[in-house]
Amino acid sequence: MKVLILGSGGREHALAHRLLKDDTCTSVTVVPGNPGMSKDGIAVADVSLEDFDILSEFIFKQSFDFVFVGPEDPLEKGIVNDLELKGIKVVGPTREAAQLESSKAFAKSFMSQFHIPTSKFKIYTSSDSAIAGLKEFVEGQVVVKVSSLAGGKGVVVAENHAQAQKAIEDFLNNSSCQIKTDKIILEERLYGQEISAFALYDENGFINLGYARDYKRVFDNDKGANTGGMGTFSSDSLVSKELENTINREVFQKVFDGMRELGTPFKGILFAGLMLNGRSINVIEFNVRLGDPETQSLLPRLKGDLTQTLFNQTHNKLNHSLSLDPKAAVHVVMCSKHYPSIDGTALDLGH
Template identity: 40%
Template sequence: MKVLVVGQGGREHALVWKLKQSRLVTKVYCAPGNAGTGLDVENIDISAVDAERLVKFAKNEGIALTVIGPEAPLVAGVADAFMKAGLRVFGPTKAAAQLEGSKKFAKEVMRAAQVPTAEFRSFTDPDSAIQFVQEREEIGLVVKADGLAAGKGVTVCSTKAQAIEAIRDAMVKRVFGTAGDTVVIEERMSGPELSVLALVDGRTIVPLESAQDHKAAYDDDQGPNTGGMGAYSPAPIANQELMDEVIDKILIPTVHELRRQGIEYRGVLYAGLMLTSQGPRVLEFNTRLGDPETQPVLMRLKSDLFEVLCAAADGKLRDFQNLDWDPRPSVCVVMASEGYPGNYPKGKPIRGLDRASQLADTKVFHAGTAKHGPNIVTDGGRVLGVTALGDDISDAKRRAYEAVKCIRWEGAWCRKDISDKARAAQLEE
């Protein structure tokens, strides 16, 4: 059977790599893909948000399953177009994708479902938002652009002045474009972060193995927020008791509330959590697999991903309640372009990819790359997700950074402490 993966990042490279391993899959396409996906499968030059051309391609090629990777096409309704055409697609509808596409909508769903999260207010007028901040005590706040902002629309503020500046950036200076038409202001929470991802078919929820992302740009969680500088799986803090609580108090109530509103959720439901002293609280929902969390999670998945995603799309996830996982942990280190998460150059030739690919239990997933003649060059801020399995978390980290050392381009950099949190958590036990 043929599969189409929509998107062009590291998440999509991991998806095509894993789907290609299925005994049932004869061909995998990626639209539009990147240089790395082009090495593993066939790239198709169609934009991820061009629903008409994607549907036409899927019909003409007899695609058995389309997997939509990024949030933008989901929020734009690409999954709806496939469903309308009678094609099997994995990914939530436009209405369901509002959980990620609108932070205000997500918070209102959580409030209605009594899902634990920070108290919030939303504003469409900058003066009202600023007045709200000025009238509050000097406490930590988080200012969020309501719409999609490529992972950069959230500002964590320690002072009123920082919060007011963040409001002006979003609503007056329009730093995030129309995503800043509305802002959500919520109280700042503290505690370790955790990503819990689950497959949902409308009724059945099957959690994936836990992962922990590293959002801050620099070591020791310093610097500005990014789309993610690395991740590891599993997260030692995600014991079974915690996972059961997250499913019972967060995922199930959210899916039920959406159904109450007439929205059936099918796809990945990703809960970004903060483990506070009062228990797990939702920071945000995403409606797709995380990037870079997908890379270390799929490195560990032993079940047939094609079969599992087909079951989710068909409403038959109950047949896949227990997925098979490699017990070994995995670590993904993101290699980024100089200047990221700000402005960065493109077109820098990348060396050493072949050498890194020869290392055992290691896979270099491409995120922001392109092919220029014989060369693979940088084409994004987050360029590569170097991922490795290991006997324990320290071994997985060692293997991942061994591969990182093989790869070079002008201005390349990465965090040096990916997965150290896991090691620290294990030592505390």
């Protein structure tokens, strides 16, 4: 099979590398890709993800068997809606279903409506109302989140109300802040061990793909600003069978049922960020695609024909043909000096 992956990061590189190990995969092309992929023998093509008509013309010309959407931005813009309307098979959710990630306000309201465990929260549309709402939270126990997509950098775990207030004002009012949003979510801070859980959905159900743990703070010893992820590991030690059953029942199944009830069935990859505390779980957030950098530690452990599984998913014939290697996998991120700057500071890798 010929596969097209959309994206340009380490996640897409790791996915292409993994698919090429399958006997059913004859070729993988990544659009737009990056120079590191070319050095690794992965085909890339300079095709814009902004113009869906040009992209679909390229897909038809190359006769790809299916398309895998890597990043969140094209999903929010409705790339799956557009390609499916043209008869192209795609792994990824529609624009409407992608709101589970593109709108944190939608996701939190959805979790509340369908009884998916999550932290106490309130949604605000102005800085004045959000700052006034801080009094409903214990000092040092509040998390400030933007509702919009923010590349993993729209979260501030505030040590005090003054820090929370500054975050609110920056996100909503500060023109030099690169992250823009029309809604702010205040959440009660959760404690425990954080894990990332992944599932693949079609119209008939889902399969659990496995787990990883990422470390978001930019400095060692869990210090500094939140990032998109500084490194991850994946191993069998993260989740017991009993806990996996709970995650499947209380999170993945409820998402499947709830999205169908809303008339926006979820298909594609669901990434649930979870906080574990003993036997209890709470959803921190949803993402509607593979994580970066979690993909880089999870996919090397997946045994079986992933290409065939993804192809089956696009035809709503998903089956349980994958398993996890008992060996653990670790991934470490290299970043620029000023990462994760949100104030316009140049990010320089030094080469």
